Amino acid sequence: xxxxxxxxxxxxxxxxxxxxxxxxxxxxxxxxxxxxxxxxxxxxxxxxxxxxxxxxxxxxxxxxxxxxxxxxxxxxxxxxxxxxxxxxxxxxxxxxxxxxxxxxxxxxxxxxxxxxxxxxxxxxxxxxxxxxxxxxxxxxxxxxxxxxxxxxxxxxxxxxxxxxxxxxxxxxxxxxxxxxxxxxxxxxxxxxxxxxxxxxxxxxxxxxxxxxxxxxxxxxxxxxxxxxxxxxxxxxxxxxxxxxxxxxxxxxxxxxxxxxxxxxxxxxxxxxxxxxx
Ligand SMILES: [Zn+2]
Numbered sequence: 001x002x003x004x005x006x007x008x009x010x011x012x013x014x015x016x017x018x019x020x021x022x023x024x025x026x027x028x029x030x031x032x033x034x035x036x037x038x039x040x041x042x043x044x045x046x047x048x049x050x051x052x053x054x055x056x057x058x059x060x061x062x063x064x065x066x067x068x069x070x071x072x073x074x075x076x077x078x079x080x081x082x083x084x085x086x087x088x089x090x091x092x093x094x095x096x097x098x099x100x101x102x103x104x105x106x107x108x109x110x111x112x113x114x115x116x117x118x119x120x121x122x123x124x125x126x127x128x129x130x131x132x133x134x135x136x137x138x139x140x141x142x143x144x145x146x147x148x149x150x151x152x153x154x155x156x157x158x159x160x161x162x163x164x165x166x167x168x169x170x171x172x173x174x175x176x177x178x179x180x181x182x183x184x185x186x187x188x189x190x191x192x193x194x195x196x197x198x199x200x201x202x203x204x205x206x207x208x209x210x211x212x213x214x215x216x217x218x219x220x221x222x223x224x225x226x227x228x229x230x231x232x233x234x235x236x237x238x239x240x241x242x243x244x245x246x247x248x249x250x251x252x253x254x255x256x257x258x259x260x261x262x263x264x265x266x267x268x269x270x271x272x273x274x275x276x277x
Contacts, residue, residue, distance in 0.1 A: 020088025023049035070118025090118030109209025142195025191233030215260040
């Protein structure tokens with residue numbers, strides 16, 4: 001199966017790459033949906049886990065190389081390796097023709113470990129930014145919540161993923177919806193986390209983050225149990241789906257194992273994907 005797709009927009013080359021996979025509980029990934037329903041469209045292993053992708057989007061212009069979502073990274077202890085069965089990861093970036101050192105900016109939809117883990121690496125016991133020459137653009141509320149995690153969120157926000165970036169002063173906090181780079185907008189959605197954002201590129205390309213983790217989650221009730229504010233997810237999905245249909249925006253997913261992409265359409269009253277290659 002292909003683990004790489006390339007698209008051209010007005011001013012950018014866009015690379016949609018699958019650097020690896022990992023596993024999460026299938027029930028948690030489908031929230032209130034019973035297993036007899038979700039398991040028909042998403043098979044699980046003997047431990048009820050489903051395989052998810054670690055997808056990144058790289059936006060290349062004449063002036064910058066932005067990487068959105070470095071994925072899970074490689075700083076895992078044996079216990080976590082057993083739980084999540086990580087395969088590959090951002091260290092595979094070179095297989096797609098990119099060196100981490102040429103990335104000028106890194107950004108995230110949110111700071112959970114499966115999105116921000118690849119931002120840092122462990123070298124001889126020291127935590128260092130994986131992208132040495134990059135500035136890390138992070139939504140302010142997300143950084144606050146990640147730093148001040150609580151009993152429910154601390155299993156997802158791991159300090160080693162973002163504190164080393166703050167320590168070397170590589171973080172730029174983004175305070176509101178804006179262009180983080182020319183042509184690259186962030187829109188706060190909340191829902192999954194309070195500071196969760198999606199990326200809108202030249203008003204034509206949208207990276208969903210965990211607002212919609214895979215193409216199989218487009219159907220409105222398929223909202224993860226991991227979401228802190230599931231009803232906010234529902235409302236934002238409706239708003240963003242409508243925008244995507246109106247403006248014919250191409251959509252991308254952080255965890256879709258087949259690197260699906262295309263356009264949101266409505267079929268028999270349900271939202272679904274009109275896939276393109
Ligand atoms: Zn995720």
